[in-house]
Amino acid sequence: MDRLEQQFEFIREIDKEKFIGRQTYLSDGRRKENDAEHAWHMAIMTILLSEYANEEIDVLKTVTMLLIHDIVEIDAGDTYAYDEEAKKTQKEREQKAAERIFGLLPPDQGEKFKKIWEEFEARETKEARFARTMDNLQPVMLNDATDGKAWVEHGVHLEQIMKRNQNTAEGSETLWEYAYQNFILPNVEKGRIKSENIQEEQEV
Template structure:
């Protein structure tokens, strides 16, 4: 192995060690049994499995591997930016600005591969491709599913109201109308006590 290849591997493994910190970022979603909150890495793994198995419900044909990779990397920026709870009242602009600075720092560790990762992260943020739209659907539905599975515990603890849930999910159907309809009827309505009307 030549020196250049050795250096490239050093950079990659430095990055791999750095992204292990994603396991330390706690979210506001309870895991099964509501025994503790999940972390970002668990969230990413769960969505990746869901995306593979639910890809047939996408409104548009998607590149599944690209979508999975997008889901696996999109929250890595929270290593530096921290998790922003969906119903915390932080503006999307403020959150994006903080996370973009984190993306610069993290993906900047890898001169070549980092550009590809940053482009994929930016694509997720823009939600302007079939893959990004479906990834957003997974990102919204996974915590909804866990919230339902834990009896609505996180929503109750945070005093989340129906209007907030609907606002948060105003674009969820753009990735999958079928999955949004299913989630609405099975994950939201049982916890808000009324049928949600469009």
């Protein structure tokens, strides 16, 4: 198999990402998004919002990271943010998937993509931190756009959201503060997000 054939094999394989459903609804609330739609949305967000990163980032690298970061879910499936049981096996499932899927590419490209994926997972570089901010804020934005539909369906508590987003500000303090004030708190006040003490959380 020559180089071009390997590349097209990978391209055909990642079409399967379009079939991986997520728990976040599209903005009209009629159906849930898939992984490919999620990745496209965050890529555009990064181009538009990179000016708010805590540190200047390589936008192309960050966009690449976001476009490939969920490819592993073709094999591993989507792990819902608040599914604690599924999280126990997530890392192992996704690592195995990365080996197979990126292994379809010519060795130089496969290794490059795998390293970018591992960089996203490690969250140690400024690009990875901003990519993680996008990955956390995009579903929060869509949940707010649908009047908290998925949050209500899953009975999500504010404490769960805050735990999941404990590192979100590492990529952009500005974007996290905006999301907290404009997407999260209004849904707490409307009862879409469960909270034991609304006033106490508003003062966080």
